[in-house]
Amino acid sequence: MSAVETLPARPAPVSTRFLRSELGMVFRRRRNQVLLLVLAAIPVIIAVAIKVTTPTGTEADGGPPFLFSITGNGIFVALTSLTVVLPLFLPLAIAVVAGESVAGEASLGTLRYLLVVPVSRTRLLAVKYAGALVYCLVAALLVAAVGTVLGALLFPVGPVTLLSGSTVPYSTGLVRLLLVALYVAAMMAGLAAIGLFVSTLTESPIAAMATTAVLAVTSQVLDSVPQLDWLGPFLFSHYWLNFGDLLRDPVATEGPIRGLLVTAAYVLVFGSLAWSRMTTKDVSS
Amino acid sequence: MTITLPAAAAAVPTVEVDAAVTTSGLEKRFRGGQLAVAGIDLAVPHGSVFGFLGPNGSGKTTTIRMLLGLIAPTSGSHTLLGRPMPGAAAEVLPLVGALVEGPAFHPYLSGRDNLARVDAADRRADPRTAAARIDGALDRVGLAAAARKRYRAYSLGMRQRLGIAAALLQPRELLVLDEPTNGLDPQGTREVRTLIQGLADEGVTVLLSSHLLSEVEQVCTHVGVMHAGRLVAQGTMDELRGTQSARVRIETTDPAAAVRALGLPDPHVDGRHVSAVLGDREPEKVLAALVHAGVPVRQFTVAAAGLEDVFVALTGEGFDVSG
Numbered sequence A: 001m002s003a004v005e006t007l008p009a010r011p012a013p014v015s016t017r018f019l020r021s022e023l024g025m026v027f028r029r030r031r032n033q034v035l036l037l038v039l040a041a042i043p044v045i046i047a048v049a050i051k052v053t054t055p056t057g058t059e060a061d062g063g064p065p066f067l068f069s070i071t072g073n074g075i076f077v078a079l080t081s082l083t084v085v086l087p088l089f090l091p092l093a094i095a096v097v098a099g100e101s102v103a104g105e106a107s108l109g110t111l112r113y114l115l116v117v118p119v120s121r122t123r124l125l126a127v128k129y130a131g132a133l134v135y136c137l138v139a140a141l142l143v144a145a146v147g148t149v150l151g152a153l154l155f156p157v158g159p160v161t162l163l164s165g166s167t168v169p170y171s172t173g174l175v176r177l178l179l180v181a182l183y184v185a186a187m188m189a190g191l192a193a194i195g196l197f198v199s200t201l202t203e204s205p206i207a208a209m210a211t212t213a214v215l216a217v218t219s220q221v222l223d224s225v226p227q228l229d230w231l232g233p234f235l236f237s238h239y240w241l242n243f244g245d246l247l248r249d250p251v252a253t254e255g256p257i258r259g260l261l262v263t264a265a266y267v268l269v270f271g272s273l274a275w276s277r278m279t280t281k282d283v284s285s
Numbered sequence B: 001m002t003i004t005l006p007a008a009a010a011a012v013p014t015v016e017v018d019a020a021v022t023t024s025g026l027e028k029r030f031r032g033g034q035l036a037v038a039g040i041d042l043a044v045p046h047g048s049v050f051g052f053l054g055p056n057g058s059g060k061t062t063t064i065r066m067l068l069g070l071i072a073p074t075s076g077s078h079t080l081l082g083r084p085m086p087g088a089a090a091e092v093l094p095l096v097g098a099l100v101e102g103p104a105f106h107p108y109l110s111g112r113d114n115l116a117r118v119d120a121a122d123r124r125a126d127p128r129t130a131a132a133r134i135d136g137a138l139d140r141v142g143l144a145a146a147a148r149k150r151y152r153a154y155s156l157g158m159r160q161r162l163g164i165a166a167a168l169l170q171p172r173e174l175l176v177l178d179e180p181t182n183g184l185d186p187q188g189t190r191e192v193r194t195l196i197q198g199l200a201d202e203g204v205t206v207l208l209s210s211h212l213l214s215e216v217e218q219v220c221t222h223v224g225v226m227h228a229g230r231l232v233a234q235g236t237m238d239e240l241r242g243t244q245s246a247r248v249r250i251e252t253t254d255p256a257a258a259v260r261a262l263g264l265p266d267p268h269v270d271g272r273h274v275s276a277v278l279g280d281r282e283p284e285k286v287l288a289a290l291v292h293a294g295v296p297v298r299q300f301t302v303a304a305a306g307l308e309d310v311f312v313a314l315t316g317e318g319f320d321v322s323g
């Protein structure tokens, strides 16, 4: 038997099979599904709570931004929810998925079997990161979608009054909401890159998840200390709430673009660190 | 004009050309300072079933990890299927099936889904034939009936079989099987042996590690023996047997006299039986000496050394943990 003849001379130049398999692993995993469920529950809780406590026509005060606007327009359920999940719930979910990525395979021992398939270490890392990115996107869009639907069901919908005071049609409001969700997902890409790197450092997925989550919280804590003002612009969480600028008319692009650039820098730095660690590490689990 | 090549030009060392695996001074020192593999020169001939033997902790798995490019050697180099590693990993590894340090799969996926996951990771695998190849591999290791069970619910033996199935998803030129019979019952061990024999008959080279000589003795054409990180012997089975000299065994009513007349080192007395390693003495002369001394010999046999003897001799304390 000559095995050489029965194998294609060259591998398929591009194959999405491994990526699809990875997405299946991420999204079929019960724990990751529960995390999505928790995220989706936030808009439900917010919408229902406001519906039962606030008589229509009056405005709730206090609480997160946009909360007061909900009774006037259901679209603000989605925006309030994104604001609420951004500091903790969303980063936590991303930390779980990104922390799991490489360390999870290492702890099971499946990492060595992927490498001998062979999957190049660079490709493995790319597919793992892509899986985490898709999870970020799905998570942010899910919160936005559930918020929009529930808002439309429980509250009036119509022209949206933006932060700049001008009013745009509901459809334009939805486009802005989509932009906000995409921006939030993009911000999580930076955290996912950090999680990916941490995940290459250990064979314990729990340790990687916890470390990533702690980093996400620490970044926000440092950002809130006035004495550390100079540090703020370098922190990845500093730009997370810049999505407010997308709700002005015209859109103020400077803040969000700075957020995207800093996030890109984080992705680049931690992606490179993850790569250099991954391509040199001994896989002896 | 006719060009005649000098005869010497054709005499390339056979090991270089035919070896499916070669290592040169391959060494691994772990970060803790532990020297797990102490510079070994392994040569696994093409088409052989190479028994890679040694006690637990003697460095077999570490060697295999280095061969497959999972860990970087501290020094030394190696080739797989004639190509330098790890440089040629992308071209060579598709032709290599491997089981390293036991099977590892996702516990919540079925056996079948686990194989599908491995297959999906393989850029060379044809998705159209995936189902057939997966079923074929499961069938070959006798797991077809349990294919849809979760891996979590598999017994150790079933897990080991699934690991072998993963190595057989594609046609291979080389199989590297690290303790494939670990955890299998005698029936399963026999089946794996038969499977390996069948693959070898198809021309696949098999590097088979084990700490149990008896489990691999019957299928191996070659053996390499590891002891405390060193490759203390390698060669064909016969070559290895030849390194240890035969023993004489005498049955006599006067063992004490026999021991005196034998003139061989370290005679072993067990009731009426006396045995000793023959060394370079001729058995005829030994018998003549016994008769001459008037030792009542009832039976006199010369037995070739068993492989077990060879291993005990090579690994000193026998198959205990080393390192």
Ligand SMILES: Nc1ncnc2c1ncn2[C@@H]1O[C@H](COP(=O)(O)OP(=O)(O)O)[C@@H](O)[C@H]1O
Pocket: A284, B030, B031, B032, B034, B035, B036, B054, B055, B056, B057, B058, B059, B060, B061, B062, B063, B322, B323
């Ligand atoms: N990742 C590691 N770090 C440190 N020491 C190791 C590691 N892996 C194996 N060793 C040591 O290397 C030696 C050889 O181990 P191994 O190759 O697994 O032996 P075998 O497979 O022959 O049983 C042992 O002493 C073991 O403790």
Ligand SMILES: [Mg+2]
Pocket: B057, B060, B061, B062, B101, B178, B179
């Ligand atoms: Mg071992």
